[in-house]
Amino acid sequence: MESDMKPTARVDSLAIFYAVLAGTWTCCLLAGATFLLRNRDSPILRIRGIALSICAVGFLHCYWVSVQFGYMTGPVMPGDAEYWIMSTWLPLGIALFHASNTRFLHVARAQRRFVVYEKLDAGRHTKGRRKGLLARFYRMDHTSKVFALVGAGMVFQLFVTVLMYVVSRKWHSSWGIPGTEARGKTEAERQAEMVRGWEWWPSVFWQIFWAWIVAPIILWQSRGIHDTQGWRLQTIACCVASLHAAPMWLVALYVPAMEKVNQYWIPPQWIAVSIMVIEMFTIFLPCWEVVRHRNLRQETLDSIAQWEKKNKFSLNGAKSITSGSTMVDSAVTGWKSTDGSVKTSHSNESILTMGALEHVLERNPGPLLEFSALRDFSGENIAFLTSVAEWKSALPPLTSAGRNSCHPEKLAEDLTQSKDQVRERFNRALRIYVNYISSRDADFQVNLPSQTIKTLEAVFEAPARTLFGDKSDVDPATPFDMPPAAVSQRKGSASGSSTGDSEKAIVDACIQPDRQDRLQYGGEIPDGFSDTVFDEAEASIKYLVLTNTWPKFVKERRSSMDSVESA
Structure with missing residues (x-):
């Protein structure tokens, strides 16, 4: 059938x-x-x-x-x-x-x-x-x-x-x-x-x-x-x-x-x-x-290039860049405004330039931080930049360590003060490294070039492990993955400096965050540490923000203002 x-x-x-x-x-x-x-x-x-x-x-x-x-x-x-x-x-x-x-x-x-x-x-x-x-x-x-x-x-x-x-x-x-x-x-x-x-x-x-x-x-x-x-x-x-x-x-x-x-x-x-x-x-x-x-990134770079070309030989007092490189190239190499701020209200300056971004970061970073965290999911970048800026401006310049002193008592006093300032600077810098750069500790690791990360690891990684213990690595490709909230207790001692200073570190990584902020590293300060240790990382993140988050923020602000004016 x-x-x-x-x-x-x-x-x-x-x-x-x-x-x-x-x-x-x-x-x-x-x-x-x-x-x-x-x-x-x-x-x-x-x-x-x-x-x-x-x-x-x-x-x-x-x-x-x-x-x-x-x-x-x-x-x-x-x-x-x-x-x-x-x-x-x-x-x-x-x-x-x-x-x-x-x-x-x-x-x-x-x-x-x-x-x-x-x-x-x-x-x-x-x-x-x-x-x-x-x-x-x-x-x-x-x-x-x-x-x-x-x-x-x-x-x-x-x-x-x-x-x-x-x-x-x-x-x-x-x-x-x-x-x-x-x-x-x-x-x-x-x-x-x-x-x-x-x-x-x-x-x-x-x-x-x-x-x-x-x-x-x-x-x-x-x-x-x-x-x-x-x-x-x-x-x-x-x-x-x-x-x-x-x-x-x-x-x-x-x-x-x-x-x-x-x-x-x-x-x-x-x-x-x-x-x-x-x-x-x-x-x-x-x-x-x-x-x-x-x-969007290319539009931003084109806008910057057009503004520079227009204002390169400006004679009305506006800021101009005389070199052949663009402002973004200068930012990558660590360019910063010489007068400490940029007047973005000037009619000849584009709001998409690095100067406008630096002006907002210096004067009122709150709205940009809120936008980047709640809308762009990149709040770690703005938080890192503001933390570095606060770190640079929080402490006075380092003492000359008796370079201009003639008396032994003054020389010893200056040496002690200089060491204390260096240690305080280093501990604050170490917290920035742990919170934003370390692949083992940072909840959200900022996106830095591998060579920059290696340079910072050479300075901060050993002190970070001494202070916070060994934690399993987080995949750098997925910075949003939270690292383990707790690790076993680690006992360690930092090697003493030339003056015999040493500190025994017995750290429980499960402690509350406010207690972690009070931890101090008392070991030997690495030779690579200086006030410019974050300059390369700061320039890289500024460029990333300039070409990613900043134009989105500007467009949203303009749209919001246009809506208010229309109403």
């Missing part, structure tokens, strides 16, 4: 269309992912943790490709193939994707600390002294916690999947619980029964859990966040896109009226639609943001 004929693969025009779509979309995704990986050092991608997102998209895309070819190979595909694909690739991909979405909330909350002082949970510090798996989990950074939770969930999912497969006879008739066989007169009917039943409940549960419980929570918690990087838009779009997937898949399987639709649009393709939207916003939206950032 015709119903007993051996099934064959569909090779009609619709099957070919699905196959071409799968190949074309895969090539586009590969190109987009390659572009993101090549530009992973961009501030927009560094803060996102693009590697985890690409990993999640990889698992989801494997499921998506199998679904696109499912229309063609469905009649000849083994009955348990869809079960294993949907019970492994799909849950893992969805879990990793929503876990990567939590970075948005994690970074937004952590950046608030630059503008709103929030005390850390006291229990977090006491847990660092305890032992056990739970205490180790609390000491993990955000990425490690995500992988731990996703890994535990997938181990449980795999265990349940194997258990369901073993006890059910739908895919094997020789062993399992009697009565669980796939019933049907024809092979097509039996295959239709294989995609229904209680064996699929764990997979359905995880889809409902992530789409209808976790995603709405993320949407609710992100309602008050408005960033400049499209991250919130990406999160909202991907969460909303997943809402219909599991319900429509169930409707297509169990509602008889959907049988005509299923002939051309198989049930798993409802899930594939949401995956395609997720891939679009996870891969291509960041690509567009990177290109937009490049264009």
Whole structure:
């Protein structure tokens, strides 16, 4: 009979269309992912943790490709193939994707600390002294916690999947619980029964859990966040896109009226639609943001170049730069206004220049800090610049150490005063290094060239480890990952200086932040330390702010003023 004929693969025009779509979309995704990986050092991608997102998209895309070819190979595909694909690739991909979405909330909350002082949970510090798996989990950074939770969930999912497969006879008739066989007169009917039943409940549960419980929570918690990087838009779009997937898949399987639709649009393709939207916003939206950032950066540099060209030979008293290099090039080499401030109110000066940025940093950095932390997620850059500026201006110039003294008593007094000033300067500089530059201690590590980091590490890393203990490194590519909040107690002593000074450092890294600020390093000051130790780093971060955060801030301020004037 015709119903007993051996099934064959569909090779009609619709099957070919699905196959071409799968190949074309895969090539586009590969190109987009390659572009993101090549530009992973961009501030927009560094803060996102693009590697985890690409990993999640990889698992989801494997499921998506199998679904696109499912229309063609469905009649000849083994009955348990869809079960294993949907019970492994799909849950893992969805879990990793929503876990990567939590970075948005994690970074937004952590950046608030630059503008709103929030005390850390006291229990977090006491847990660092305890032992056990739970205490180790609390000491993990955000990425490690995500992988731990996703890994535990997938181990449980795999265990349940194997258990369901073993006890059910739908895919094997020789062993399992009697009565669980796939019933049907024809092979097509039996295959239709294989995609229904209680064996699929764990997979359905995880889809409902992530789409209808976790995603709405993320949407609710992100309602008050408005960033400049499209991250919130990406999160909202991907969460909303997943809402219909599991319900429509169930409707297509169990509602008889959907049988005509299923002939051309198989049930798993409802899930594939949401995956395609997720891939679009996870891969291509960041690509567009990177290109937009490049264009904005180039517009800023062009504006600076035009202003310099216009004012190079100005005779009306406005500041001009007579060298052939641009103001940005001067900033990279450590240029600073000679009069201590720049009058940005002058009609001939562009507001996008380094002078205008320095003027704001010197006179009123608060609004720029708030914008960078709450909107641009780069508050560490402005906080670093203001901290360095305060460090440079807080202490008086170093004593000449008796260079102009003629009496031995005066010489000894000047030497003591000079050593005290150097030590106080060094301890303040050490806190700046620990808070913003150290890959082991900084919550948000500023984006500096590797050579600059090595230079600063040579000066501050050994004292930092003596004072704060050995902590596990944070990946510099993901500066938003919180380092462990606690480490075991470390006992160490700093080597004495030539005068015999030494200090025993017994530090518990779980102490409160205000107590950490009072810690003082009493060992030997490295030879490389000087008042200009942060000059190169400061110039690099100023250039980064000038070409990234500053033009966004200026445009938003102008838009706000235009709105007020229109009203």
